Structures are given as structure tokens and as C-alpha cells.
Amino acid sequence: MYTRWNTLVLCLFISLFMVCQPAAANERTIVFASDATWPPMEFVDDQKNLVGYAIDMVRAIAKEGGFKVEIKNTAWDGIFAGLAAGKYDAIASSVSITETRKKSMDFSEPYYTVRQALIVRKDSSITNLADLKGQKVGGQIGTTGYFTIKAAKDLEAKSYDEIGLAMEDLNVGRLAAVICDDPVAADYALKRYRDTLKIVQIIEGDTAEQYGFAVNKGNDEVLALINQGLAAVKAKGIDKELQQKWIGQ
Amino acid sequence: MTEPERHGTQIHVGDGAAIPHRGDRGLVSAWWIAFIGALTLLVLLPLYKPDPYLAIIRFIPDGILITFQVTISSIVLAIAIGLLTGLGRISRNRCINLIASLYVEVVRGIPLLVQLFYIYFALGRIVRVPDIVAAIIAMAFCYGAYMGEVFRAGINSIDRGQAEASHSLGFNHSQTMRYIILPQAWRTILPPVGNEFIALLKDTSLVSILAVSDILRRGREYASESFNYFETYTIIALVYLLITLILSKGISIMEHRLGHYERR
Numbered sequence: 001m002y003t004r005w006n007t008l009v010l011c012l013f014i015s016l017f018m019v020c021q022p023a024a025a026n027e028r029t030i031v032f033a034s035d036a037t038w039p040p041m042e043f044v045d046d047q048k049n050l051v052g053y054a055i056d057m058v059r060a061i062a063k064e065g066g067f068k069v070e071i072k073n074t075a076w077d078g079i080f081a082g083l084a085a086g087k088y089d090a091i092a093s094s095v096s097i098t099e100t101r102k103k104s105m106d107f108s109e110p111y112y113t114v115r116q117a118l119i120v121r122k123d124s125s126i127t128n129l130a131d132l133k134g135q136k137v138g139g140q141i142g143t144t145g146y147f148t149i150k151a152a153k154d155l156e157a158k159s160y161d162e163i164g165l166a167m168e169d170l171n172v173g174r175l176a177a178v179i180c181d182d183p184v185a186a187d188y189a190l191k192r193y194r195d196t197l198k199i200v201q202i203i204e205g206d207t208a209e210q211y212g213f214a215v216n217k218g219n220d221e222v223l224a225l226i227n228q229g230l231a232a233v234k235a236k237g238i239d240k241e242l243q244q245k246w247i248g249q
Numbered sequence: 250m251t252e253p254e255r256h257g258t259q260i261h262v263g264d265g266a267a268i269p270h271r272g273d274r275g276l277v278s279a280w281w282i283a284f285i286g287a288l289t290l291l292v293l294l295p296l297y298k299p300d301p302y303l304a305i306i307r308f309i310p311d312g313i314l315i316t317f318q319v320t321i322s323s324i325v326l327a328i329a330i331g332l333l334t335g336l337g338r339i340s341r342n343r344c345i346n347l348i349a350s351l352y353v354e355v356v357r358g359i360p361l362l363v364q365l366f367y368i369y370f371a372l373g374r375i376v377r378v379p380d381i382v383a384a385i386i387a388m389a390f391c392y393g394a395y396m397g398e399v400f401r402a403g404i405n406s407i408d409r410g411q412a413e414a415s416h417s418l419g420f421n422h423s424q425t426m427r428y429i430i431l432p433q434a435w436r437t438i439l440p441p442v443g444n445e446f447i448a449l450l451k452d453t454s455l456v457s458i459l460a461v462s463d464i465l466r467r468g469r470e471y472a473s474e475s476f477n478y479f480e481t482y483t484i485i486a487l488v489y490l491l492i493t494l495i496l497s498k499g500i501s502i503m504e505h506r507l508g509h510y511e512r513r
Contacts, residue, residue: 077469081478104476138460142473158460159470169460172373174380
């Protein structure tokens with residue numbers, strides 16, 4: 001009986017070690033989180049693969065920077081909490097660099113510049129933000145698009161978990177407009193809902209809005225690796241190729 | 250002659266007094282501890298650390314209002330649907346019975362979250378309803394099925410003799426139901442309806458996925474802007490706890506009053 005227990009415990013330990021063994025010790029793996037509901041920057045294609053501008057960008061940076069990369073599809077609401085909790089090393093999810101965010105995380109060099117776009121239905125007569133007095137305007141929770149709605153006066157702001165849900169609500173007429181980053185707005189208004197939605201205004205902010213990769217405050221090791229790879233990607237002009245591939249113009 | 254020595258395990262035969270009964274004064278009331286604890290925290294936290302706790306508490310009141318609005322509208326609708334379904338389930342009319350039974354089987358077999366998505370987004374393409382109305386319809390539709398079962402059980406709990414006596418007095422089927430059965434069944438039905446009410450209130454947190462600005466949605470909006478996840482969700486949990494504690498106390502008082510007439 002005694003020996004049988006010993007064998008069992010031994011087996012358990014062995015299997016535990018096999019599970020815990022690191023895949024490859026020689027190359028550093030950096031785990032990125034990405035909310036893949038933000039086409040064309042990061043989304044899931046019909047083959048269930050994570051694809052998009054930012055996904056290709058991260059892979060290119062990893063190649064240039066000499067590290068391995070793993071991308072976790074993570075819901076947007078809570079993506080920053082997960083970073084703080086150490087569930088992943090960095091966020092590659094079209095995170096705009098803002099002063100508020102800089103207080104709780106560090107950012108890489110910017111990799112893309114965006115503006116906020118106002119989307120309405122094709123049959124709508126609204127042409128700018130001022131026309132929307134008292135009406136319902138939607139955006140994704142915790143995004144700069146939603147903050148723009150909140151900052152505008154006399155709007156009823158509605159926050160959604162995913163931008164796609166807001167677009168659908170705009171499509172069926174529960175919202176008067178949606179505000180989000182312009183590449184995403186273009187993807188929805190020119191592709192997915194090209195028969196029903198249109199972009200009417202690009203809202204110019206006081207400062208340029210740029211995407212960066214977010215890491216925990218003080219995680220200089222990962223930040224340096226990302227920045228180093230990003231510099232190489234820019235020097236080789238890969239970012240231009242990706243822009244052509246995913247966004248056009 | 251000496252008494253035989255006692256060895257081994259002894260079994261004491263008691264009268265069940267070791268199990269405390271409800272309302273035993275020797276028991277510490279878990280309800281009071283939870284209630285006072287939640288209330289104290291909700292008052293002290295903002296006083297002790299106004300930033301961010303006070304800001305959070307200022308941010309969510311309209312969410313509480315929406316939560317109540319959804320809860321109360323849905324429960325009223327669900328009780329109406331439940332009554333009809335309960336009556337349908339005991340109906341001898343095959344068609345009505347089938348419809349009611351089918352409704353209960355289908356709705357109970359689909360998760361509430363899926364129903365919410367279905368009514369809001371799938372049916373949204375066909376019929377356009379405002380978000381809050383869609384939420385109320387979905388909640389009432391789901392809870393109507395649960396209520397139907399509660400009503401059916403309540404009606405079935407009334408002794409058959411009551412109906413027979415009523416018929417022999419010349420009451421027809423619907424009069425029997427209305428004047429004899431339902432008034433008695435109500436006592437059995439009310440306590441589980443109260444529990445469903447609390448369950449429904451907690452489940453309304455699911456409607457936050459439909460961009461309905463309830464307590465949870467407001468909290469998430471705050472947290473997503475300030476990154477104060479711990480503080481925000483602490484307050485949200487405490488607010489829900491306080492509301493459900495007050496409701497559960499109300500329901501147990503109601504149960505007690507009903508029990509007053511019922512002692513048999």
C-alpha cells in the first residue's frame with residue numbers, strides 16, 4: 001500500500017514538472033494582450049486566426065527585436081487590470097497614448113496616428129458633433145472615442161463592450177451616431193456596413209492621438225525590446241507595407 | 250453488584266435541540282452583521298478616502314435607478330406571464346397546455362445571457378425596440394417561465410377537495426380558480442416569488458452588456474476611465490449587497506406575516 005502511494009505521488013510530481021517546463025529557455029517570450037474586436041488593427045478572421053495591422057506589427061517587431069511573441073485575445077474591459085495583475089507583459093490593442101493612461105502604465109514609441117471619426121446612418125442628415133444635441137451616441141467603453149462623447153456637451157453617451165455592438169445598434173437605429181478611431185470607422189463604414197453607414201466628420205483633437213504598446217510601469221526590459229524592434233521595423237519601412245496591406249492609401 | 254463499565258462510543262439520543270431553530274435568540278444574526286457591515290463600509294470608505302470612493306458613489310446613482318426600473322418592470326411582467334403560464338400548464342385544453350409547457354421548456358433551456366443577446370441583437374434587426382425595453386422584455390420572458398413553475402406548484406399544492414367542494418357548491422371552473430384556489434395558493438406562491446425577485450435583481454447586472462446603464466455598467470465606465478478597479482467593484486458589490494439584504498429582510502417579514510394565518 002505504502003509503495004503504491006509513493007509511486008502515485010512520484011507520478012504526480014513528474015507530470016507537474018512536465019507541465020511547468022519552459023518551452024524554450026534561450027529566447028525571451030513576450031506575451032501581448034489584444035482585444036481582437038477592432039478591425040482592421042486587430043481582429044479574428046473567419047479561420048479564427050488573430051489578424052490585423054497591429055498583429056503583423058507585433059510579429060515583425062518580435063522578429064527584428066529577437067524575441068518570441070505570444071498574443072492573447074483579451075476582452076477590452078479589464079485589459080489594463082490584467083496588465084497590472086501580470087497576466088501578460090504588454091498590450092497591443094490600439095491603445096492611444098493619453099496622459100491619464102501614462103500615470104498607470106508606460107508606453108512604447110508610438111506606432112500609428114489616429115483621429116476620431118463620427119459615423120452615422122446613410123439616411124441621416126447629421127454632419128457634425130454639434131448636430132447631435134440630446135441624442136444617443138455610442139462608443140466602446142474606456143476608449144478615446146467614448147471619452148470624446150463624454151467630453152462633448154448635451155450628448156447621451158452609451159458605452160458598449162465591443163465597437164461592433166455599437167455599430168450594430170447604429171445600424172438598427174438605436175443610436176444616432178458612433179465615435180471611434182478612424183481606421184476602425186473606415187473598416188465598418190466602407191466594408192461591413194457599406195450600405196447603411198457613412199463617416200461624416202473627422203474630429204480634430206488638440207493634440208495628435210497615437211497608438212503605443214503599453215507595459216507595466218517600470219518594466220524597462222520589455223519596453224526596450226519592443227522599442228528596439230519597432231525602430232528596426234520603421235527603418236526597414238515594414239510599417240508602410242503593413243499600412244498598405246491593412247488600411248490602404 | 251457493580252454497574253457494567255462503559256466503553257467505546259456512546260450514542261446520545263437527543264430531541265433535536267442541538268439544531269438551532271430560526272429566530273433562536275442565542276444565534277448571532279448573519280443578516281445584521283452583513284447589513285451593518287455593508288452599510289458601515291459604504292459610509293466609512295468615502296469619508297476615509299474621498300478620492301476615489303466618493304467619486305464612485307457620485308457616479309452610480311442613475312445606474313441604481315435604471316436597475317430598479319428594469320427589475321420592477323420585469324417582475325410585474327414576469328408575474329403576469331407566470332400566472333398565465335401556470336394556469337396554462339394545468340389546463341385540460343391540449344393546445345394551451347402544449348404552448349405553456351413548450352414555452353417553459355424552451356426558455357428554461359436557454360441561458361439568460363444568450364436570450365438577452367438574442368432578443369436585443371437578433372430580433373433587433375426585425376423589430377426595433379429601445380435598449381431598456383429590450384432588456385425588460387428579455388428579463389420578463391425568461392423569468393416568466395420560472396414564475397410559471399412557481400404558480401403551477403402553488404396551485405397544485407391546494408388540496409383537490411377544495412375544488413371538488415367548490416364545484417359541488419355550483420362554482421364553475423374559472424370561479425373556483427378565482428375565488429377558492431388562487432387566494433389560498435397565493436400564500437405558497439409569494440415566498441418563492443420574493444426569492445425570484447431578488448434573483449432577478451441580481452441578474453439585471455447581465456443587461457449591462459446591452460449598453461443599458463445599470464449599476465454595473467456605470468461602475469465599469471468609471472473603472473475603465475480611472476483604472477480604480479478594486480475600489481469601483483468593491484462599491485458595486487456593496488451596493489448590490491445592501492439592496493438585496495433590504496429586500497430579503499422585507500420578504501422574510503412578509504413570509505412571517507403570511508405564516509401567521511397558516512398555522513395548521
